[in-house]
Amino acid sequence: MDRLVYTAMTGAKHVLEQQATNSHNLANATTNGFRAQLDSFRAVPVQNAEIPTRAFVVDSTVGADFSTGSMQMTGRELDVAVQGKGWLVVERPDGTEAYTRAGSLKLSENGVLQTQNGQNVLGDGGPITIPPDVSIAIAKDGTVSTVPNGNRPNAVQVVGRLKLVNPPEDNLVRADDGLFRTKDGAVPDADPAVGVAGGMLENSNVNVVESMVTMINLARQFEMQMKLLQNAENNETKASQLLSLS
Structure with missing residues (x-):
């Protein structure tokens, strides 16, 4: 008993x-x-x-x-969906990197590209700043380009490139804030094989x-x-x- x-x-x-x-x-x-x-x-x-x-x-x-979850077309210029394996890199308040698949982005009052929860989205050189009064386009390789509103389409300016990584899944752990981090604390390098689709979002799996x-x-x-x-x-x-x- x-x-x-x-x-x-x-x-x-x-x-x-x-x-x-x-x-x-x-x-x-x-x-x-x-x-x-x-x-x-x-x-x-x-x-x-x-x-x-x-x-x-x-x-x-x-x-x-x-x-991978299903893809949903939104047509919003700040929506991106990671295609296949890979992660977007965001910055925690303590300055460390974290990884997410939530690609619904926004601009802060200072023009910094952020997630809806307020984390800065990191590019190859750090946070990405968008100038005011522009249209934004995100290419498949993560390149963020802008065109001033009212100008000709050939006035394209590249303002940064999203840092896209693909660390081993067995080295990833979910943190209390819902973001993922590496178990060993290592910072993975950008993976050129990871691509994104602009104007789309990935649904929950x-x-x-x-x-x-x-x-x-x-x-x-x-x-x-x-x-x-x-x-x-x-x-x-x-x-x-x-x-x-x-």
Whole structure:
């Protein structure tokens, strides 16, 4: 009974945690460039236990689904979608680099190219500044060009180039702010093979139907763990009654 309680108790706890992760994924089903979170659990024996038959559940791996989401045409000049593998590079408040697939960009009051959350988008030489009263075009290789409004199309000026990187996915970890960073703290070099599509956005890669089915399955698993705890309690009560009769 003691073994059953350990397994059911920790199993129920982590089912709740997995349900929270699944709910978080569903909440971001419409977030551009979002990567679904993944949880996996396994049973391990209790260390230093007097009886080595006790086991409990722990997180085995916690990662992200790096599959590509669908593309959506927007026609907005500051929207970009990374094609295939790769990441946009943004600057954290502490000056370090972070990586995102959310390509809905904006201009700050000073003309600095930023994400919708206010992080500066980095180019090959740092943040990219856009002059006022211009039309903006972003090429496939990330080159940001401007044309003064009212001028001829041949008055094109290149103001920078987006820094596009493609670090190994097994070296990426999601930070608390939702952005990705490298586990070892290394700063990857720009990858010329990474391209972007202007006027488009990448949707979240969360499968809503699959997530809803997962939510139902997790709810049933939690109920099963609760029933196991009830059975353990009933068995303990009956055993105590038999011992008292003897």
